[in-house]
Amino acid sequence: MATSNATLGERDDAAIAGIQKLRFNPLAARGGRGSYLTADDGRAILDLSASATAASLGYGHPAVIEAVTKAMADMAGASLLMYPNEPAAALAEALLETMPGDAERRVWYGHSGSDANDAAARVLEAATGRPRFISFIGSYHGGVAGSMSISGHTAMTHTLPRPGLLLLPYPDPYRPRFSPEAVLDMLDYQFETTCPPEQVAAVFIEPIMSDGGLIVPPAGFLKALEERCRRHGILTVLDEVKVGLGRSGALHAFSHEGMEPDMVVLGKGLGGGLPLSALIGPAAIMDHRPAFAIQTTGGNPVCTAAGLAVLRTVLDEDLPRRAAQVGTALMEGLRQLAERHEMIGDVRGRGLAIGVDLVTDRESRAPVPATTTAKVIVRAYELGASFIYVGLAANVLEITPPLVLSDAECEEGLAIIDKALGDVAAGLVPDEAVQAYMNW
């Protein structure tokens, strides 16, 4: 049993499984309001990660509290699997309204981006009879077997990808080792040789590659990929779990490229902190019964009530525009910091999906060591802000604050990042301070 004087962090160490942790700083959360989490030591910590974007509206948003309280007070069951409920139907109708084109579609609900991508792969294979998938090196589609097996993130190389998966490089304008043309040529060559397109059910792609390094693909790449897929009857699955629902400066990040995806995966911020994901796809696929993607509490009335409150708030308060505005200011501020901090090689992103690429020198663009990235994050936490790092070289600060971040909070975050970068460059953070926070 926990001893009364153990800290929350010590109790977490003693009781919670390490396999579900990916800790980037010592923050142990006691509470949270708006853009801030309350740390175990009582400090208000500006959350520039929004719990890896799950807290899309920040913490304790009144619209979510009201919706969840109402849904709990008169609970329409706990299982969409067994009976329809109003919030699930209303949210599905609202989500379908946001989709481009007039295809007949259906919504499947899950609890996480992981289970939604897993369901997508399973229903696609079952409904199309095609066993192969395409995805990208650096992609992160989730942490359950089916979504891991179609991911290309180096954090998962201890598990094998699914048989027949074709992993392509994701074109990166800052490190253009593979141009978009070369990637598409590689795909064409695969189609001509070892990956017959008629065997491929779908391509999974993030419109901005998040965990792989917050990479915005070169203009036109996504559209060109979509056109190739169409040519071969290969469906497109846009994984918007992290950058969707307004974060990129548009409701759907795929719309920046004029894409009309066959399937869209939403999660994280959809639930406003509650476990909720949504897979939107063609009715012919989503109603293919042998696919069997059932989960007892998927689409329950409490989580879907939260999701409906989130979507309505995003739309009613025009948060995509807000994200574009604040994101532009934040990126401009970060680019100004680059004038003082040589370590900043690149600032990139869309809206409030922002990456700060840290390099040893701007000529070679060689990533900084992971310890350096981790030091910036731990030092920023000591100074009052929390965010994480991404990238296959663990050198990209990921800045994805709540969509309700205020201008003042934006300035506060920039000041903290500025000081953290300076303190790390001055050697003020010892290596041993970050060993516990370098987990991928």
Ligand SMILES: Cc1ncc(COP(=O)(O)O)c(/C=N/[C@@H]2CCCCNC2=O)c1O
């Ligand atoms: C594009 C994309 N698709 C699916 C997922 C999986 O979502 P869940 O972790 O909610 O199952 C994710 C989750 N990404 C990781 C989760 C691990 C912690 C590090 N940060 C993330 O955002 C994602 O970014």
